[in-house]
Amino acid sequence: MIITLIDIILLTFMGATAIAILRLRSLFAVVMLSGIYSLLAASMFVALDAVDVAFTEAAVGAGISTVLMMATLALTGERERPAAHTTWLPLAVVTVTGAALLYATFDMPPFGAADAPVNLHVAPRYLNDSFGEVGLPNVVTSVLASYRGYDTLGEVTVIFTAAVAVMILLGGRKGDDAGIKNEPPKEKLADNDGDGDTA
Amino acid sequence: MLQEILDHYNYWIAIMLMMVGFYTVVARGNLVKKIVGLNIFQTSVFLLYISMGKVTGGTAPILDERFTVYSNPIPHVLILTAIVVGVATTALGLALVVRIKESYGTIEEDELDLMDGET
Amino acid sequence: MKHHRVLRIVSKLLIPFIMLFALYVQFHGDFGPGGGFQAGVILASAFILYGLIFGLENARKVAPPAVVTRLVAAGVLIYAATGYAGLLKGGNFLDYGVLGATPVAGQHLGILIIEFGVGTTVAASMITIFFLFAGRER
Known part of the structure; x- marks a missing residue:
């Protein structure tokens, strides 16, 4: 009974945090709340016996993600502009999708059933x-x-690929690609900045 | 009636979170906000998976002589790797946002649309 | 944040314990919650904390980007090499049973090595990504 109560309280907090994230305009507050949301999710995973998952979520979601988002905000600005277009169409799409999914849950086995497929x-x-x-x-x-070692090898490769992609996107100096566009083709091949490439 | 609610409460909240995340992605124009929305969506899927693997009266799947009932370890394995892959892809998305800001000077979707229309 | 004395001293005290905890999580993952993914992230967070408090330049001296970048690939290679070692010993790809004297000992060894590979890649990736984000000028 206590476990059920903890479940319900944590889930309600998660819902409230998500709605606050949706409504706030200050991106700094949004990022902080997303860290809190991750921590709540981690607590929820402990209540659901997934200790390994909770550990990862606490380290990754509340730690690294928040740091990366703060770093992005430092580069892009902290205020969100109010939306200029109407929001009834997205709202309708989301309501219909949500209703369909809710209808589907009634076919699912009850929560915690040991004989679920x-x-x-x-x-x-x-x-x-x-x-x-x-x-x-x-x-x-x-x-x-x-x-499932083969799966995990794939996952590690995905992380490797993501790191390589971030290196490609942010590894060069700012304005490198803009320089390529504006320079005449002849100079494009010369190594002007001495960093070993031809940009 | 109460039993029905308790049986499905986790799934309903997971779906509600999923829809909040989905709405954030679709309706909000700021690209950082969209990525936060995607993260909420992602966590809701994790919650759905882990909820399905829970067994009432079970404990965490670390074997010990004192326990006989364990929760299902397979959703845990799937979600454990998904979380780390999720942060890697989030980092990639944020890197794209930084590059968009540098090239266009804004990360608001409608302003970006406007600029792309002009050129 | 170099002028915050409290932050500097507290983080100096904390960083060794964070790293020690990462190692514990890495090698105790067989028996309790933990493993390469979590350990990698925790180890990376120690470097990120150092970078946040003492400045990116000092963090780059501690963890040279050239080395960290190579470690990203090294982790994947360690993992894959363990798989091929199983092939060479006459088993299947990623079949650790043939690596040791008994199947269970082989499994133990194989899991220890691949978890180390996972931890290396995850930690190095997170440190690299943080360096790139923090090093980007406005």
Whole structure:
């Protein structure tokens, strides 16, 4: 009963924070609230027994994301302008989508049911056999690193790719590409700034 | 009736959060706000997944002799990696925002549309 | 933020413990909550804190961007190499069972190595991304 109460309180806080994020115009406040939102989500994950996920969400969502967004705000400005166009069309789209999804939830198994299809497929095998096969008490690590190691290799590659993409976007000096556009083609090939490239 | 609400409360809040995030992405013109909206949307999906894996009376899936009922570890594995990939893609989106600001001088969607129309 | 003495001293005290905690999370992930993803982010946050308090220039001296950039790729390579080591030993790709004397010992070793690879890539990526954002002039 206490757990249910904690669930409901945390979820309500998350909803309130999300709506505050939607309504506020000061982007600084929005970024701070998104950090709080992540922390609430992390607490929620602990209540739902997903300790590994909660750990990650607390470190990533409340830590790194907030820092990156603050760095972006320092470069782009902190105020959001009020929207000039009408908002009834997005509101209608969102309402219809939300209603359809809500209707779908009535087909889902009740929250916490041990006999829900998702809990009957491979999960019992992992829980029963992983200790004998992999020898680790933490089933999440066994599945992540061993049973689904191929998936995780893919995820690590995605992070690698994202880092490379950010390097491409922000690695050069400011105004490098603008220089290319304005210079005549002959000078484009000369290494003017001495940094090893031809920009 | 109360049981019905308790059975689906997590899913409903997840969908509500998803729609708030969706609305932020569609209706707000500021690009940073859109990325925050995407993050809310993303977290709501995480919440939906983790809610489905919860087993009443279960504990975290770290094996110990004292427990017999564990929550489902598979959603945890999927979401754990999704969170870190999520921050990597958020960083990519923010990098694009920074570049747009440098090239156009604004990150408001309607002003960007206006400038693209002129040239 | 160089003139905030309280921030400077407190972060100086905290940073070693953050790094130690990252190592704990990295290598205790087999037994409790944790693993490469979380450890990488925590280790990166120690460098980010250092960069925020003591300035980007000093942070770049501690973690030279040239080295960090290579570590981003090194983590993925460590992971993939572990997979190929399984192939060379006669197993399947990413089958750690053949790496040790017994299948369980092999699994232990394989998971330790790939979690290290994951941690390296995640930490290096986050540090790189932070350096790039913070180093961008207005």
